[in-house]
Amino acid sequence: MTAFKQKFFFVFPIGFSVNFNIDYGKMRMYWAFISQDKLVKEKI
Incomplete structure (x- = not known):
């Protein structure tokens, strides 16, 4: 999906x-x- 979006990003x-x-x-927030x-679970 990323490559597909990158193609469209270059075209349009x-x-x-x-x-x-x-x-x-x-995606960054997620x-x-x-x-x-994960950090919280590892600390607990």
């Missing part, structure tokens, strides 16, 4: 740049949440 940089950035931000959850 203006139209898809906003959606790409939003998806990337959600992984930050998971890593925090």
Whole structure:
């Protein structure tokens, strides 16, 4: 899915740049949440 979006990002940089950035931000927040959850579980 990432490669597919990157292709569209290069073909239509203006139209898809906003959606790409939003998806990337959600993914970063999601992984930050998971890593925090793992750290908490390891400490307990």
